Amino acid sequence: MKFGGTSMAGSERIRRVAGIVRRQQAAGHQVAVVVSAMAGETDRLVNFCREANPLYDPAEYDVVVASGEQVTAGLLALTLQAMGCRARSWLGWQIPIHTQEAHAKARISSIDAEAMIAAMDAGEVAVIPGFQGLSEQGRITTLGRGGSDTSAVGVAAALKADRCDIYTDVDGVYTTDPRIVARARKLKYVTYEEMLELASVGAKVLQTRSVSLAMKEGVRVQVLSSFIDEESPLADTLPGTMIVSDDDMAKIVEEHEMESQLVTGIAHDKNEARIVLTRVPDRPGAVSGIFAPLADASINVDMIIQNVGRDKGETDVTFTVPQADLARAQALLEDKRETIGFNRVITDSKVAKISVVGVGMRSHAGVASTMFKALAERGINIQAISTSEIKISVLIDEDETELAVRVLHTAYGLDADVPAE
Ligand code: ASP
Ligand code: MG
Numbered sequence: 001m002k003f004g005g006t007s008m009a010g011s012e013r014i015r016r017v018a019g020i021v022r023r024q025q026a027a028g029h030q031v032a033v034v035v036s037a038m039a040g041e042t043d044r045l046v047n048f049c050r051e052a053n054p055l056y057d058p059a060e061y062d063v064v065v066a067s068g069e070q071v072t073a074g075l076l077a078l079t080l081q082a083m084g085c086r087a088r089s090w091l092g093w094q095i096p097i098h099t100q101e102a103h104a105k106a107r108i109s110s111i112d113a114e115a116m117i118a119a120m121d122a123g124e125v126a127v128i129p130g131f132q133g134l135s136e137q138g139r140i141t142t143l144g145r146g147g148s149d150t151s152a153v154g155v156a157a158a159l160k161a162d163r164c165d166i167y168t169d170v171d172g173v174y175t176t177d178p179r180i181v182a183r184a185r186k187l188k189y190v191t192y193e194e195m196l197e198l199a200s201v202g203a204k205v206l207q208t209r210s211v212s213l214a215m216k217e218g219v220r221v222q223v224l225s226s227f228i229d230e231e232s233p234l235a236d237t238l239p240g241t242m243i244v245s246d247d248d249m250a251k252i253v254e255e256h257e258m259e260s261q262l263v264t265g266i267a268h269d270k271n272e273a274r275i276v277l278t279r280v281p282d283r284p285g286a287v288s289g290i291f292a293p294l295a296d297a298s299i300n301v302d303m304i305i306q307n308v309g310r311d312k313g314e315t316d317v318t319f320t321v322p323q324a325d326l327a328r329a330q331a332l333l334e335d336k337r338e339t340i341g342f343n344r345v346i347t348d349s350k351v352a353k354i355s356v357v358g359v360g361m362r363s364h365a366g367v368a369s370t371m372f373k374a375l376a377e378r379g380i381n382i383q384a385i386s387t388s389e390i391k392i393s394v395l396i397d398e399d400e401t402e403l404a405v406r407v408l409h410t411a412y413g414l415d416a417d418v419p420a421e
Contacts, residue, residue: 002152005039007226034152037068058103069129087125092132099133106141111158149210157217167226172241182419263358279343282309374411
């Protein structure tokens with residue numbers, strides 16, 4: 001079981017979490033609980049680091065920011081004990097959770113859960129601070145912002161748990177943002193790959209890395225609401241969204257005689273910016289001359305279009321970068337104007353990327369044309385397109401984001417019969 005920062009914010013809420021934990025235990029489960037720091041706490045700690053030293057040492061940053069989870073883990077153990085439930089905390093170094101690579105963005109390499117398993121076998125609830133691990137040098141590390149999800153999946157894998165239930169402030173994964181489309185539906189099942197694509201285009205429910213880890217380790221993950229009471233159905237009845245493998249999904253579709261969907265979800269992302277370089281020489285090496293310096297500066301380029309060359313052996317190249325990197329990218333390109341040999345850099349940060357995602361499109365044609373037609377009928381202009389095996393993304397004017405999401409949600413038959421309350 002994993003509880004996020006909103007669920008752990010204050011004694012009252014921690015008591016409610018303890019109640020949920022106890023109920024699971026009473027239902028006959030052995031439980032390990034991974035917790036986040038109280039909502040806002042990690043931001044506060046990061047700020048202290050910045051104030052102390054703007055060029056902070058990541059190893060000391062980890063010492064500071066990992067403390068938020070230590071507090072909530074101890075408090076949950078205390079609260080469980082106050083309810084007469086045997087519980088103890090297991091800090092990252094005590095389990096231990098071994099990690100590799102850089103401080104502040106460490107990766108889990110292995111978890112030696114033997115001692116913890118023995119304690120759980122003896123009837124004790126294990127409470128684990130998320131986000132933290134132990135470096136090869138014996139120092140504390142953290143797994144990157146949002147890393148408690150990854151801690152939870154890692155611990156679930158090490159325990160060979162039946163399930164990793166991620167309790168959060170939403171009650172599942174939806175076909176699209178319910179704030180935009182009132183008829184968005186909660187998905188009962190979604191595959192790892194769909195979840196990864198949805199996350200990478202702005203539908204952030206879980207840390208992306210936790211989904212990759214779950215996929216690699218075959219951990220069944222459920223996203224569900226922590227705002228429940230004694231009357232709410234147990235997590236065992238799967239009230240949230242289950243994230244499963246392709247194979248499991250195929251079996252589920254067959255068993256429940258469900259119609260397999262072409263498109264599972266629609267995501268939007270307003271954090272991209274568009275760059276157009278005009279009159280780039282149309283010759284080998286020109287494109288590489290543009291993207292190599294961006295790659296060297298760790299700027300992620302997403303969508304790319306190169307137009308057909310004009311008569312004069314010149315062409316326009318359009319691509320997108322994260323909005324936060326736009327100024328840096330523009331400066332880098334201006335710097336290389338001579339070598340690359342373009343005429344102008346035109347930028348636009350008022351763009352949005354809309355993506356339709358679904359494993360169903362692997363085996364079906366016509367998914368893209370449905371998208372283009374639906375957008376055209378509403379007069380929405382497409383500025384760039386990119387695709388993967390299970391995703392089609394288009395770049396449009398940011399002002400048309402909500403309209404595009406609604407239109408596509410309807411076009412792919414995703415609307416629920418009644419709007420969510
Ligand atoms: N507390 C950490 C953060 O805010 C880790 C987490 O909550 O997942 O990023
Ligand atoms: Mg989180």
